[in-house]
Amino acid sequence: MGKRLLPLLVVALGIGMFVLLQVTRTPPPAVDVAERAWPVSTVEVSLGTHHSHVSLYGEVVAPGRVTITAPLPGRIAERPVMEGSRVEAGDLLVALDDDDIQPVVVQAEAELARIEAELEAQHVRFASDTEVLTRENELLANARQQVERMRSLVRRNLASRAELDQYENDIARAEVTRLTRQGELNQQPARVAELEAQRAAARAQLNEARRDAERARAHAEFAAIVTELAVAPGDRVREGDALLDIIPLQGMEVRARVSADLEPELLEALAASSALVAHDSQGNRYRLRGMAGVGDPAGTEAIFTSDRPPLWLRPGKLVTLSLERPATEASLAVPHDALYGNDLLYIVEESRLLPLPVTYVGEIPGPDGSPWALVKGSELVDGQRVVTTHLPNAVDGLAVEPVPVDSGARESEDAP
Structure with missing residues (x-):
């Protein structure tokens, strides 16, 4: 009987000792978890009037292109020009045999x-x-x-x-x-x-x-470039046959499609006789002449002309233009990293992020020459601090710590 109770007593004694240790143990010290504040750069809001730029991709066309045709059947006696030749007004292009x-x-x-x-x-x-x-x-x-x-x-x-x-x-x-x-x-x-x-x-x-x-000796009526040569001296042609094409230097245009939301703004500027100017990558100047008569749901073509077109301008070439838009009042220029989805900025208020909806207007050269985003919004007020560091986990209320501008090089390392 005693041998059977001994194991039970040992187990009961172990349980008692465990309970005693749990009751008499010293509680561990409390651990305080501090919320991390992400370092960010900021700029102060100072609203002003700015001219933004929008990039357009256009194609060079020549609406004034002229095709020289044979007025009478005959033999080609002269053709002193070549493909790509640049001619002045009065220069001989092609001539039929007088006989x-x-x-x-x-x-x-x-x-x-x-x-x-x-x-x-x-x-x-x-x-x-x-x-x-x-x-x-x-x-x-x-x-x-x-x-x-x-x-x-x-x-x-x-x-x-x-x-x-x-x-x-x-x-x-x-x-x-x-x-x-x-x-x-x-x-x-x-x-x-x-x-x-x-x-x-x-x-x-x-x-x-x-x-x-008289037309059998065709002369250039304006400064032009010769293209599409179809005959050579000695060829026989029929009345109406195409001989060559010439493209006026001053008649070429750049046609670039603009989005549907930008079109009303350009039309209003044209109606008000406001001069809208665009520049290509080499600094050549183009003036907005008008909008195409026919559009589609994606937008309408804007027509640009140049008073002094560059020598390399040829029909069919693609040109990237930077169009200076009409002035936008009460607008703010910020780095593109400050924008979230083109319609949201974050400002710092009591060391926490506060979202601010904005409208993207276009681009404008920043202080260092790089493109900055121009935005406007009804909630933008002078003196606010806009976060310029792009935080992938940016949310309303996230704790942040503004840092001096010269510390910006370390922000990307600390950013989540």
Whole structure:
């Protein structure tokens, strides 16, 4: 019996000792967990009026491109220009052989001379027929008097009836001739009008032939660049065949698509005659001339022109432009790292982050020349401290510790 109780007593004794130790042990010291404050750089809010910039990607086009065509069929005699040649106003571009051009002019001149001679002959004929008609009328009057005398002789049996009939037949034939000639004279205005119309048509054909002969030697009408050569000296061409293209130096444009939210701003500036200027990467200046007449849901093309286009500007090239937008009042320039999602800044208030909604306007050169973001917002107030260190875990109420600007190099190492 005692042997059976001994193990139980040992177990009970161990449990008792454990409980005694738990009750009499010294409690561990309390550990205080301090909240970490993240070091951040800040800038003071100072609202002002700024001109932001927006990057646009455009393509060079040449709406003033001219295609030189052959005015007449013939052989190419001269083509002193090459692909890419730069020409000035008055320079010869291409010329057809004179032996193919002059016969056309001579033929048109001969046709005009023939019609003018025929018209002159018609006037002479009219004058002659008028004089003849006058004489015929006089002869007819005399003949009628002779018939009356013959009738008197016939009534007195001094002449035969056959002689009277002969006189009357002569008068009838003379009357027919007079009527025919009078009809010819009556048609004179119509014949003259027809010949004058033919003369006008022949004169127009001559002018066209002379014009084509002049165009057969094509000269540049403005300073331009030669492109799309289609012929060489010795080639034979038909009327209307394309010979070459020229692109005016002053007529090239850069067309860049702008977003739908930026379009109303540019249209308002154009309506107010405000000069909006853009620059390319080399500093060349472009002026906003207008907006394209047709757009789509993605936006509309803005049209830029340059008074002094660079020599490298060619149709089809892609150009990146930095457009200076209209002035934005009550705006703030901050580094891009200060922005969260393009619509949120954090300010420091009582050593904690406070979110501040803003509207992204565009870019503006920062103090070091790098692009900064220009924002505006109804809750921005002068004197606020905006956090410029980008914190991936930034949330409302996060503890932060502003640091001097010269310590900014260590912020990225400490940032979470």
